Amino acid sequence: MSFDYDLFVIGGGSGGVRAARVAAQGGAKVALAEEDRYGGTCVIRGCVPKKLMVFASEFPDAIADAAEYGWTVHAGGFDWSAFKTKLHAELDRLENVYRGILKNNGVETYDARAKVIGAHEVELSDGTRKSAKHILLAMGGRPVLPDQEGAELGITSNDIFHLDELPKKILIIGGGYIACEFACILNGLGVDVTQYYRGAQILRGFDGEARGHVSDEMISNGIKLHLGTNIAQMTRGEGGIDVTATNGDTQMFDQVMFATGRAPNTDDMGLEAVGIELGRKGEVLVDDYSQTKVPSIYAIGDVTDRVNLTPVAIREGMAFVETVFNGNPTPVDHELIPTAIFTQPEMGTVGLSEEDAREQEPIEVYSTSFKPMQTAFAGRSGRVLMKLIVSKANRKVLGCHIVAPGAGEMIQLAGIAVKMGATKEDFDRTVAVHPTMSEELVTMKEPQIRQ
Numbered sequence: 107m108s109f110d111y112d113l114f115v116i117g118g119g120s121g122g123v124r125a126a127r128v129a130a131q132g133g134a135k136v137a138l139a140e141e142d143r144y145g146g147t148c149v150i151r152g153c154v155p156k157k158l159m160v161f162a163s164e165f166p167d168a169i170a171d172a173a174e175y176g177w178t179v180h181a182g183g184f185d186w187s188a189f190k191t192k193l194h195a196e197l198d199r200l201e202n203v204y205r206g207i208l209k210n211n212g213v214e215t216y217d218a219r220a221k222v223i224g225a226h227e228v229e230l231s232d233g234t235r236k237s238a239k240h241i242l243l244a245m246g247g248r249p250v251l252p253d254q255e256g257a258e259l260g261i262t263s264n265d266i267f268h269l270d271e272l273p274k275k276i277l278i279i280g281g282g283y284i285a286c287e288f289a290c291i292l293n294g295l296g297v298d299v300t301q302y303y304r305g306a307q308i309l310r311g312f313d314g315e316a317r318g319h320v321s322d323e324m325i326s327n328g329i330k331l332h333l334g335t336n337i338a339q340m341t342r343g344e345g346g347i348d349v350t351a352t353n354g355d356t357q358m359f360d361q362v363m364f365a366t367g368r369a370p371n372t373d374d375m376g377l378e379a380v381g382i383e384l385g386r387k388g389e390v391l392v393d394d395y396s397q398t399k400v401p402s403i404y405a406i407g408d409v410t411d412r413v414n415l416t417p418v419a420i421r422e423g424m425a426f427v428e429t430v431f432n433g434n435p436t437p438v439d440h441e442l443i444p445t446a447i448f449t450q451p452e453m454g455t456v457g458l459s460e461e462d463a464r465e466q467e468p469i470e471v472y473s474t475s476f477k478p479m480q481t482a483f484a485g486r487s488g489r490v491l492m493k494l495i496v497s498k499a500n501r502k503v504l505g506c507h508i509v510a511p512g513a514g515e516m517i518q519l520a521g522i523a524v525k526m527g528a529t530k531e532d533f534d535r536t537v538a539v540h541p542t543m544s545e546e547l548v549t550m551k552e553p554q555i556r557q
């Protein structure tokens with residue numbers, strides 16, 4: 107049977123573009139459909155614009171510190187409109203880079219929505235049909251508003267990059283990394299930020315001590331973080347949104363941003379009709395090789411809701427190509443993924459939290475918290491945290507958790523050691539780089555006594 111293509115990819119985000127490019131470079135005839143903008147969530151409304159906003163939001167502290175270091179500083183304001191123009195020019199440039207990658211590697215692109223209509227067939231939004239030996243689902247996910255009255259008055263992370271002006275006062279709902287990052291970004295940009303989270307502590311799933319540390323620092327930086335709190339009522343008022351919290355508090359905000367959840371883009375895709383299984387959240391269920399229940403159809407990235415990070419979507423895309431086009435079945439390795447949360451201060455983490463490790467086996471905990479030299483000199487009170495979780499049985503470092511400026515950069519490197527199975531003694535015999543914050547990772551001598 108002959109097909110139009112060897113591979114048809116649905117979705118031009120991190121995972122889809124990488125898989126399409128690598129398969130085409132190997133000689134496959136590849137097509138890709140993207141219904142919105144090339145680059146997907148990461149490039150257009152995720153990692154990239156967010157990190158640029160993080161950089162923008164860090165300047166007020168840097169400028170204040172400069173004065174403490176003896177510089178004459180002339181304080182000025184932040185021009186959101188100038189920043190936004192430059193930000194979107196950069197995103198346009200990156201989108202073109204992504205289009206170029208596909209074109210230069212011979213991938214045929216369709217600026218259209220695609221849905222699956224058979225094990226080897228997709229239908230584009232203009233009604234044309236294309237056949238392919240393999241179909242790769244890489245449709246990513248989207249933010250969802252909670253199912254509560256008034257929620258439509260709120261915005262999501264998608265909207266934040268397009269605001270005509272920065273709000274003076276915002277309420278952020280949620281305790282995950284996106285909620286916390288935007289709370290810190292907007293706080294840094296001078297917005298009055300209140301954050302409600304219904305749980306007992308932000309950043310669920312991460313190390314307890316690290317979560318507490320980030321939360322303390324966010325509060326001392328001026329974010330009004332209310333835990334165990336949610337919206338009870340939300341209505342359009344004069345000049346803003348009136349919000350009553352579950353704790354009885356009533357306030358008006360210019361904007362309310364929900365970062366309360368994301369959903370895989372599987373609605374109206376024809377998936378179940380061809381025999382693909384979906385999970386409870388609508389995610390595509392796949393095996394270790396990213397294969398769905400329909401042997402010719404695979405799925406990677408956020409649409410599978412495994413580990414929703416750009417480098418993971420990329421890895422899954424490359425493993426798919428290796429498995430299907432290079433005859434080398436490659437399962438995706440989801441173990442010991444280092445990751446960063448770009449709060450202020452940042453959190454970098456790899457491996458098990460103290461809580462999870464303790465449930466697994468007897469452990470030692472090495473942890474230190476201190477005021478780093480650079481900001482302490484400038485009179486700031488912020489502290490950093492360096493923490494290692496060590497197996498008592500084989501001395502391996504099971505987890506490394508850093509809360510500090512630059513923690514994202516640090517954890518990338520510590521992640522190599524942890525992934526290699528380094529022991530506490532391997533860390534110890536590594537000479538410290540002095541004076542740095544991360545030298546504490548190789549100089550912690552005594553485990554803490556904890557129950």
Ligand SMILES: Cc1cc2nc3c(=O)[nH]c(=O)nc-3n(C[C@H](O)[C@H](O)[C@H](O)COP(=O)(O)OP(=O)(O)OC[C@H]3O[C@@H](n4cnc5c(N)ncnc54)[C@H](O)[C@@H]3O)c2cc1C
Pocket residue numbers: 116117118119120121122139140141142143144145146147148149151152153156218219220221244245246247263284371375406407408409413414415416417419
């Ligand atoms: C605010 C925010 C910040 C983030 N920060 C980070 C970070 O710092 N680090 C990190 O690693 N990850 C971060 N992420 C997560 C990261 O963006 C995602 O994990 C990653 O983009 C997933 O890639 P993907 O290829 O699976 O999907 P996506 O990048 O979402 O791409 C899917 C593409 O498919 C298209 N599409 C959907 N349905 C169809 C259809 N039927 N037909 C045609 N096209 C379709 C969409 O338009 C989209 O372009 C962040 C996410 C958000 C929202």
